[in-house]
Amino acid sequence: MIETVENKTQTSPSVRLTPKDLQSDQDPRWCPGCGDYSILAQVQRVLPDLGVPREKYVFISGIGCSSRFPYYMNTYGFHGIHGRAAAIASGLKMARPDLFVWVVTGDGDALSIGGNHFIHTCRRNLDLNIILFNNQIYGLTKGQYSPTSVFGQVTKSTPFGSIDHPFNPVMLSLGAEATFVARSLDRDPKHLQYVIKRAAEHHGTSFLEVYQNCNVFNDGAFFTFTEKETKDDNVVVLEHSKPLVFGKERDKGIRLDGYKPVVVPLKDGKYSVNDLLVHDEKSSDPAIAFILANMSNYPGLPRPIGIFRDVQRSVYEDEMVNQIRAAQAKRGVGNLDALLNSGETWFIR
């Protein structure tokens, strides 16, 4: 009889954690001013609200600046190899569905060397959370362009400008049919906390892209969307069942003209909020979410942040456990002697 691993572990009595409880004894070694600090802080702020014992959390990362993350969390952690965090996390979650698993990755880690694992994890829909720190640059290797660097970007490895068309991580994850897809900003702690919490609550794979500033190799890449002066006019916050309104004066909206999102003014009497696209993160059809994700490709359109999609689909490890339970209910729990003696047998006397 197999003893479950859960029986061998001891969990804590329910104690309310504080952010400090989640800080490990290792000092973060990111560059001063790096956006990673904020993401770490917001995760440490949100986790206590979830009511999960600390020892049930596992943070798994690949390689890159962001992938140092697990060392700074006083939980279980695994700093893996480049690109493979999602695969390590998948095996861990299959073996132990009782654990709360987070994948911390970057644009190079998740979308270049780990692109295959990323899309397959999205479609498989294990109950784990992926936070992608997107800084549109390779930081740890000191400044080469990444798969999200903008076309024409001048970096150490593209002195004449990048000729690679970048991935849009939200579009990619929607294409891979992830059931939860969101975007937030390192410099918007409130919004980031909200989205982290929602990602944690989602049953299935949650994908969260965070625009993260690399102040050493790609400083200001997202300032249009994160800084006070420009943010309101360049960001539209997606809120479920609400029309897409944005602007410093809340005076602009997004209206669908056929399949094309267009900005319309709300104060000149021609359009009202009733003409605007109303966000539906629960829509079973990903088409509108895809149109929203694709807004990044049109200059002049605000950049959407928030939850693009949050739907339910069968969860991989649930199905795995169901198959095992069904087999054991039907055939009984496996017996080794019966297995070895199965099939055609004979005696030599």
Added chain:
Amino acid sequence: MGEKSRKNLEDVTIRFAGDSGDGMQLTGTQFTTATAIFGNDLSTLPDYPAEIRAPAGTLFGVSGFQIRFGSREVNTPGDTCDVLVAMNPAALRVNLSSLKDGGNVIVNLGGFTEKNLKLAGYQSNPLADGSLSKYQVYEVDISKLTANTLEDLGLSTKTVERSKNFFALGMMFWMFDRPMDPTIQWIKEKFAKTPNIGEANLRVLKAGWNFGETTEIFTTRYEVKPAQLPKGKYRNITGNQAVAFGLIAASQKSGLQLFLGSYPITPASDILHELARFKDFGVKTFQAEDEIAGITGAIGASFAGALAATTTSGPGLALKTEAIGLAVMVELPLVVCDIQRGGPSTGLPTKTEQSDLLMALYGRHGEAPVPVVAPATPADCFYMVFEAARLAIKYMTPVLFLSDGYLANGSEPWRIPASSELPDIPVKVWVEKEGFFPYLRDEKTLARPWALPGTLGLEHRIGGLEKQHITGNVNYEPANHDYMVHLRAEKVERVVADIPPLQVEGDESGDLLILGWGSTYGAIKTAVAEKRAEGKSVSHAHLRYLNPFPRNLGEVLYRFKHVLVPEINLGQLVKVIRSKYLVPAVGFNKVEALPLRSTDIEQKIEEVLEG
């Protein structure tokens, strides 16, 4: 009907050969089951093309299945065969060279059409031009006889055509007096949902038997008496099935759930298929998106506290090497099964080779030693993969298990052990908070603690960066790195205390020691037995532990004047033996992607002994 004469044989080798769509593997497997139940010792060699359904009648589409069975011990599937069943000209052409002079060849006359002769590249019909004169040829129109048997059933031509392998099987059952019941039972179960096809196959099988009984062309029936095997209950088992069973046994004996992360690859996929069936044992199989996800998923499961394994073949092992290095660094138990095949690159996917040994021993960046074990026979796969799991758990290390295509698909009778005969695998899961550090060391084994996520107070982080001794914190100090490199190496070296000494079969000292590893066991054993019968001073030792080597290996080597190492590679083990023990060992190396022939080894023995 004239009375047939009966001839007693000690052992026989039969090869069934036809198109890859002719069902030759099925025919061979059924003949094997019947032969096993009859009580012969046996060894099989499936030999099939990489193409699933190659164009009919072509040389590259030929699929073969060889079985050797006897009333005495059988250790190889036979260098050459006594009987060749050829369903078409291509099968004849490809396999004739493996038929003994004077051997029997049974051809399906119906398959020898103009078109098929041309496809096989025959300028003239070998059945008519006298080129087969040194063999005993039996021409049987199996196609037509099958069609006649089924003419009143109203079946499609294709269905009729596909039944003809059962006619050949029935004939062979008659010729070697095998029990038909297991196959009859099998057909009934297999075709329960398509009873008309089941009925057709049954009829054709019996028609084949009756044809043997009544036809004038076969004058002799052969008798191969049951072998004197050790008493007990037996089953037939292939190497891959034995790996699956061995992993389940290790899971049961350790009390750990079994997790397999794998990506389909020939010839390892059958282990994944087999394990996927055993949900009742709680086995979790993960068919990953690629080889790397297969192993890294397994590493994640191991971190979580499962008995984790990954299965692959050479190209996949190459892709997994970085992750094996990670498992070495994070010191988690992991069983990596490499079912070697012909290489390099895609090579010969369905054939066998022993050319991954050096990759298993050394093929990682950095100093990343891992224990390596290798089974000697198909049934030995059960014990050695169990052993791999035991060592992995005890020493907190990845362990490489090196099988090959021949062991994987070959089969032999296996005396079924009672589960109580298998040792328990003790697992120490760390729960004590006081004094816990992730890189503490067991004084004896140097294993670090296995502390599972979910355990209060043992929260810790592991990873691929160099670890500080004891604390496991990231550390770049030169002295610490030097210490840790030595420590990881010593941990693997200490496994030597936990493995049996090398046994010598034959005299403990003498003129020549044949040192083998892996699937060459049967061929070496057969060759050594022949030479010893001639009075030659030859002994055999077979390594099942390749890293570390058994502690007495050096001593054993020094007791012989000559050491010969036969391998299906360019001399990988011999290279290691020479460098480690400074003995002038010589290799016998043939890389045909086929098992070594015992007669070739015998010839080499002569050569070495004559100096």
